[in-house]
Amino acid sequence: xxxxxxxxxxxxxxxxxxxxxxxxxxxxxxxxxxxxxxxxxxxxxxxxxxxxxxxxxxxxxxxxxxxxxxxxxxxxxxxxxxxxxxxxxxxxxxxxxxxxxxxxxxxxxxxxxxxxxxxxxxxxxxxxxxxxxxxxxxxxxxxxxxxxxxxxxxxxxxxxxxxxxxxxxxxxxxxxxxxxxxxxxxxxxxxxxxxxxxxxxxxxxxxxxxxxxxxxxxxxxxxxxxxxxxxxxxx
Amino acid sequence: xxxxxxxxxxxxxxxxxxxxxxxxxxxxxxxxxxxxxxxxxxxxxxxxxxxxxxxxxxxxxxxxxxxxxxxxxxxxxxxxxxxxxxxxxxxxxxxxxxxxxxxxxxxxxxxxxxxxxxxxxxxxxxxxxxxxxxxxxxxxxxxxxxxxxxxxxxxxxxxxxxxxxxxxxxxxxxxxxxxxxxxxxxxxxxxxxxxxxxxxxxxxxxxxxxxxxxxxxxxxxxxxxxxxxxxxxxxxxxxxxxxxxxxxxxxxxxxxxxxxxxxxxxxxxxxxxxxxxxxxxxxxxxxxxxxxxxxxxxxxxxxxxxxxxxxxxxxxxxxxxxxxxxxxxxxxxxxxxxxxxxxxxxxxxxxxxxxxxxxxxxxxxxxxxxxxxxxxxxxxxxxxxxxxxxxxxxxxxxxxxxxxxxxxxxxxxxxxxxxxxxxxxxxxxxxxxxxxxxxxxxxxxxxxxxxxxxxxxxxxxxxxxxxxxxxxxxxxxxxxxxxxxxxxxxxxxxxxxxxxxxxxxxxxxxxxxxxxxxxxx
Numbered sequence: 001x002x003x004x005x006x007x008x009x010x011x012x013x014x015x016x017x018x019x020x021x022x023x024x025x026x027x028x029x030x031x032x033x034x035x036x037x038x039x040x041x042x043x044x045x046x047x048x049x050x051x052x053x054x055x056x057x058x059x060x061x062x063x064x065x066x067x068x069x070x071x072x073x074x075x076x077x078x079x080x081x082x083x084x085x086x087x088x089x090x091x092x093x094x095x096x097x098x099x100x101x102x103x104x105x106x107x108x109x110x111x112x113x114x115x116x117x118x119x120x121x122x123x124x125x126x127x128x129x130x131x132x133x134x135x136x137x138x139x140x141x142x143x144x145x146x147x148x149x150x151x152x153x154x155x156x157x158x159x160x161x162x163x164x165x166x167x168x169x170x171x172x173x174x175x176x177x178x179x180x181x182x183x184x185x186x187x188x189x190x191x192x193x194x195x196x197x198x199x200x201x202x203x204x205x206x207x208x209x210x211x212x213x214x215x216x217x218x219x220x221x222x223x224x225x226x227x228x229x230x231x232x233x234x235x
Numbered sequence: 236x237x238x239x240x241x242x243x244x245x246x247x248x249x250x251x252x253x254x255x256x257x258x259x260x261x262x263x264x265x266x267x268x269x270x271x272x273x274x275x276x277x278x279x280x281x282x283x284x285x286x287x288x289x290x291x292x293x294x295x296x297x298x299x300x301x302x303x304x305x306x307x308x309x310x311x312x313x314x315x316x317x318x319x320x321x322x323x324x325x326x327x328x329x330x331x332x333x334x335x336x337x338x339x340x341x342x343x344x345x346x347x348x349x350x351x352x353x354x355x356x357x358x359x360x361x362x363x364x365x366x367x368x369x370x371x372x373x374x375x376x377x378x379x380x381x382x383x384x385x386x387x388x389x390x391x392x393x394x395x396x397x398x399x400x401x402x403x404x405x406x407x408x409x410x411x412x413x414x415x416x417x418x419x420x421x422x423x424x425x426x427x428x429x430x431x432x433x434x435x436x437x438x439x440x441x442x443x444x445x446x447x448x449x450x451x452x453x454x455x456x457x458x459x460x461x462x463x464x465x466x467x468x469x470x471x472x473x474x475x476x477x478x479x480x481x482x483x484x485x486x487x488x489x490x491x492x493x494x495x496x497x498x499x500x501x502x503x504x505x506x507x508x509x510x511x512x513x514x515x516x517x518x519x520x521x522x523x524x525x526x527x528x529x530x531x532x533x534x535x536x537x538x539x540x541x542x543x544x545x546x547x548x549x550x551x552x553x554x555x556x557x558x559x560x561x562x563x564x565x566x567x568x569x570x571x572x573x574x575x576x577x578x579x580x581x582x583x584x585x586x587x588x589x590x591x592x593x594x595x596x597x598x599x600x601x602x603x604x605x606x607x608x609x610x611x612x613x614x615x616x617x618x619x620x621x622x623x624x625x626x627x628x629x630x631x632x633x634x635x636x637x638x639x640x641x642x643x644x645x646x647x648x649x650x651x652x653x654x655x656x657x658x659x660x661x662x663x664x665x666x667x668x669x670x671x672x673x674x675x676x677x678x679x680x681x682x683x684x685x686x687x688x689x690x691x692x693x694x695x696x697x698x699x700x701x702x703x704x705x706x707x708x709x710x711x712x713x714x715x716x717x718x719x720x721x722x723x724x725x726x727x728x729x730x731x732x733x734x735x736x737x738x739x740x741x742x743x744x745x746x747x748x749x750x751x752x753x754x755x756x
Contacts, residue, residue, distance in 0.1 A: 099344035113259075118249060
């Protein structure tokens, strides 16, 4: 279970943040964050636009240095330079960047091969089918719609091994059907033992996942239930 | 609804090397776009041809200008000592540019798709880590001999080769130093400040050499060769170290550097100098400063105070102002630029550069009009107020430069206020110009396709038009009529730039500007 109190870090925590300050340069964007996430758990990060959700996720992924406090991932201080870290932590941010000469399928095959997956064809076929982009697998990303590119980005997180999955507003640009599929995928991930940390604005997704949430803003960061978080979203 | 994906068969030992990932990606892309040996040879041939033709062009222009220069100027700023100063300026510019670009970074698809992989990064980054110093060295090998040609150094094949060696070593070493500085926290700032300082020193050196001409025309070839060899060896020693350590760079650093590189490339290809300036002068240092007790008297005063504070807190802008002033002081005494029309063009370009140093607030206001909108001023009033800092920097430049010129003819000093106004008008027009029209078809030219953009000359066109009477005055003499006309042209340009903004005030409660150009109101 995830907790937002300054409690000792449990031995089995995949992510543990204590009084973590996140921001750019030397300016924090939200109140200090406490959170704990174990294998098989889902934890949402909610809050208004600009509250610091994406900044928090980027810090957990090692793309930004913490401004203060402490955060550990897989039991160690975050070091994105470590191959072990990158092998275990899958992050899907809103990076709309591609290799202009590679098709959608080739992007996924490259990702799978780059993580040492040996049954790349089977895995990529299955993930393409799940995300509904099989018909567009041979298209260059520039020829895909915004929603299809979002599906491709998400698919990249599932063609590789992972102990921790970090998603930044994965519901963005997805239709209702795909959002439901996404919720099912995340529940399956948790059931398989993967820890899932996601920032979201989607009350339906949050309700479906029934996951606790950390509400971040510039005054305080609080742990709340999914129902409380959904209520906070509507305030 | 629970969904099951195919089971992953995964072998950590099967993770490929970064170099292999880079190669496979390039091979797939190359199969579509063509990167065979023939393609590479054509690219190399094109680059070599361009460098040779450029050098020949510079040498030809330099020779023509030297022949046509007034006799009293023919001996100023020529020889190898000024060439050394130019090389120092090139090293300063390279240090600053390399630090701002990383120099090692991964942008675009590489940042999103390569960097998350658990592949050893040294192999992934070795190619760019080696390539950057090599590009620096190649640029130095081309630019340093070109500088000697432009400064009328007596040429021989051996001397050109030695200067190529010197340039390659100096710029290759500069990039290598910047690459190693990426690994040391805060060292980047030291590199950037050093580069800026070298630029100012070089500009001051050129200005000094104009007034105290170089005592020697050529420097000992043996000493130049030894210095060049030493620098090349230093660059050759730094490059493998930088390549070996590139794998230790954090992903965040690589992504940021790659992102800057992508934006710079995009701005250069689009001939968008405003975006290029924004990208290269973006603040990367501490974001906190000691707050001052400000007491602006109304919205205009508040806006002007914000711009003045921005100018004072942007060392790069102050360096730009100093370099533009010193180079303009040197220009009239050089054989290349000392005569009438070349001198006029040099003053317009350098003056516009100086004025634009003060237009940072206006450029930012055009991009993010939040502050401008907050005050409820009309677009015209905003543009007028935002012209305050460019007018200040242009005035500093004009008073110094025209003051130096007044040593020969005191009437130059009377031109200073009009030039300050004209240059500020140009800087404001450049800051508020429309964005480049990227989707437009490139314009066909004898040198190939040129991207369509109205942005490259916007701003300097106003400066040129507004200072036209001075150009005429340089040909026929600075008569009172010319001085009067110059004042009229400058005022007309300033009024025109202000009036070109829409006159409507923002509607109360509107969160969105009604149209572009009204964005700052």
